[in-house]
Amino acid sequence: MSSKKNLLGSISSVMLIMVLARLMSLLSTQFYMAHFGAGDVYMNIYSYVISVPNIIFTCIGTALSTVVIPIYMGHTANGNHTEAKHFADNIITISMALTAVLVVIGIALSPILPKFTDFAKTPETYSYATKALMIVMPVMFFYGLNYIFQGMLQAMGSYNLPAFVSVPSSTIVILYVVFLADKFGITGLLVATVIGLSLQALILIPPLLKNGYRYRPSFELKHPDIVSALKLTGPVLFGVSAYQLNMLYNVTMIARFEGMVTLLTYVQNIVLYLVLAIIYSITAVIYPRLTESASKNDMAQYKTDLGGILGAVCTLLIPMTFGFIAVREPLLRVIAQYGNITDSDISKAALLLAAYAVGVVGIGLKEILDRAFYALQDTKTSAIVGFVIMAVNVIFSLILMQFIGAYGIPLAYSISSLTGSAVLLYLLRRKIGAFAKGVGTTALKSLFAAAAMFAVVTLLNGTLSSIGTNSVLWRILRLGIDCCSGVLVYLILAVLLRISQVTDTAKNVINKLLKRGA
Numbered sequence: 001m002s003s004k005k006n007l008l009g010s011i012s013s014v015m016l017i018m019v020l021a022r023l024m025s026l027l028s029t030q031f032y033m034a035h036f037g038a039g040d041v042y043m044n045i046y047s048y049v050i051s052v053p054n055i056i057f058t059c060i061g062t063a064l065s066t067v068v069i070p071i072y073m074g075h076t077a078n079g080n081h082t083e084a085k086h087f088a089d090n091i092i093t094i095s096m097a098l099t100a101v102l103v104v105i106g107i108a109l110s111p112i113l114p115k116f117t118d119f120a121k122t123p124e125t126y127s128y129a130t131k132a133l134m135i136v137m138p139v140m141f142f143y144g145l146n147y148i149f150q151g152m153l154q155a156m157g158s159y160n161l162p163a164f165v166s167v168p169s170s171t172i173v174i175l176y177v178v179f180l181a182d183k184f185g186i187t188g189l190l191v192a193t194v195i196g197l198s199l200q201a202l203i204l205i206p207p208l209l210k211n212g213y214r215y216r217p218s219f220e221l222k223h224p225d226i227v228s229a230l231k232l233t234g235p236v237l238f239g240v241s242a243y244q245l246n247m248l249y250n251v252t253m254i255a256r257f258e259g260m261v262t263l264l265t266y267v268q269n270i271v272l273y274l275v276l277a278i279i280y281s282i283t284a285v286i287y288p289r290l291t292e293s294a295s296k297n298d299m300a301q302y303k304t305d306l307g308g309i310l311g312a313v314c315t316l317l318i319p320m321t322f323g324f325i326a327v328r329e330p331l332l333r334v335i336a337q338y339g340n341i342t343d344s345d346i347s348k349a350a351l352l353l354a355a356y357a358v359g360v361v362g363i364g365l366k367e368i369l370d371r372a373f374y375a376l377q378d379t380k381t382s383a384i385v386g387f388v389i390m391a392v393n394v395i396f397s398l399i400l401m402q403f404i405g406a407y408g409i410p411l412a413y414s415i416s417s418l419t420g421s422a423v424l425l426y427l428l429r430r431k432i433g434a435f436a437k438g439v440g441t442t443a444l445k446s447l448f449a450a451a452a453m454f455a456v457v458t459l460l461n462g463t464l465s466s467i468g469t470n471s472v473l474w475r476i477l478r479l480g481i482d483c484c485s486g487v488l489v490y491l492i493l494a495v496l497l498r499i500s501q502v503t504d505t506a507k508n509v510i511n512k513l514l515k516r517g518a
Helices: 002-036 041-077 081-109 123-136 139-155 160-164 166-179 181-202 205-210 224-254 261-270 272-295 299-326 328-335 343-357 360-375 380-432 439-465 472-496 500-517
Strands: none
Touching (some): 002 160, 002 166, 002 181, 002 261, 041 081, 041 123, 041 139, 041 224, 081 139, 081 224, 123 181, 139 160, 139 205, 224 261, 224 380, 261 272, 261 343, 261 380, 272 299, 272 360, 299 328, 328 343, 328 472, 343 380, 439 472, 472 500
C-alpha cells in the first residue's frame, strides 16, 4: 500500500510540474501569436521551422532516453556505479558526435524542405524559410544532451527537474516578445527560441553534478553496454520515427493551407502536448518500475502496476476528450482571442482542437503501452505498430482532406492513434496473457459519465451564448461555468457508477480535509 502511495505521489508531483511547464509553453505561444498574428506568413514560417528539428531529433532522442534508463539503472541497482558512469560517458560522447552530423545534414536539407510547402510560392518566403531552418537546426545538438540527461536523472530517482526543463525556454520567448519583438521581429524570435531550447539541456547539468556525476569523454563503440544500447535503439528508433514522420507529414500538409500552421501548432500545445505532458509524467515514474518488475520476472506486480495506470488514465483522458470538444470555442476565446487574433482564427482553431481531441485516449494509451513493451525488452512490436499508425494516418488524411480540407489532417491523426492503441492492447494481451482486469468496465463507465457531461455542457453553452456579450470577464465566467458544471456532472456520475479510481481519490481528499479540520 505504501509503495502504491509513493508511486502515485511521484506521478502527481511530476504531472503537476509538467502540466505547468506545458501551460507556460502555451502562454509563450499565445504571446507571439497575439503580437504577430496567426495569419502572418512569416509567423507561419516560424511555426513550421521550429517544428522541423524537433520532429527530426525526437526519434533519436526518445530512443536514447528509452535505452539509457534500463542500462544505467541496471548498473546502479547492482551497485556498479563505475560501470554506470562509464556507460553515461560513452553515450554522451557518441550522441554529441551523431547530433553534430545531423545538424550538418539538417542545414544541407534546409533549401529542400520548404519546396514541399506553400512557402515556396514566392522567392521572398522561400528564402526566409530556408534561412530560418538553417538558424534552428543547431538546436538538435542540445536536444540530444537533454534526452540523455533526463534519462540519467530519472534513473537516479530525480523526476521533478526533468519535467521542468521547458519553463526557462518559454520564459525567454515571453520576455523577448514583451521587450524586443518590435525591434527585431520574427527573426529575433527565432534566435530567442534557439537560445531557450539550448537551455533545456544546460539546466540539467547542475543536478547531475549534485548527484556525483562527472563527465569524461569516452568513445567505445564496441563496449558491451553500447552494443546492447544500439540493439535496443534500432527498433525503438524505427518505431518512434514513424510517429515523427507522421508529425512531419502533418505539418507539411497543413503548410499547404494558408495561415494554418501557427493555428495547428497552437492547438497541438493545448491538446496533444498537454495530454503528453500528463502521460510523460506517468511514464517517467511507471517505466522504471515496470522495467524493474520485468527484470525480476515478477509479472504479477508488472500486471498490477500496468492495470492500475491504464484504469486511471482512462478515467482521466475520456472526460478530457469530451470536455475539450464541449468547451473548444469558449476555451479559445478566453486564452487566445487577444491582439491580432480574429474571430475567423478562433473558429478555425476550434475545429482543429475538436479533431485532435477525438484521439486523446489513443495518444495516451499508446505511450503507456509502448513503455510496457519496452520494459519487457520488446522494442520491435511498438516499431511495427508505429508504421501501421503512420499508414492509417496518411490514408485517412488524404481521404478526409478531400471532404473537410485542413481539418482532415488532425482528425486522421486521431483515428490512427486510436487504431494503434487498440492494436497494442491486443498484442500485449497475446504476449503476457490477461491483464488490467476491470479496465474495460471502468472505460465504459467513464464513457457514459463523460457523454452525459458533454450533453449538459453543450446545452449550457447554447443558453450562455445567447447572452451575446464579448467582454473578457464574461468569457472567463462562461468558461468557468462550463468547466465547473461539467466536472460536477462527471464526478457525481462517477460516484454513482462506482468508478473506483474517482471514488478512492475523493475519499482520500475528504479524509485529508477532515484530518486538517480536526
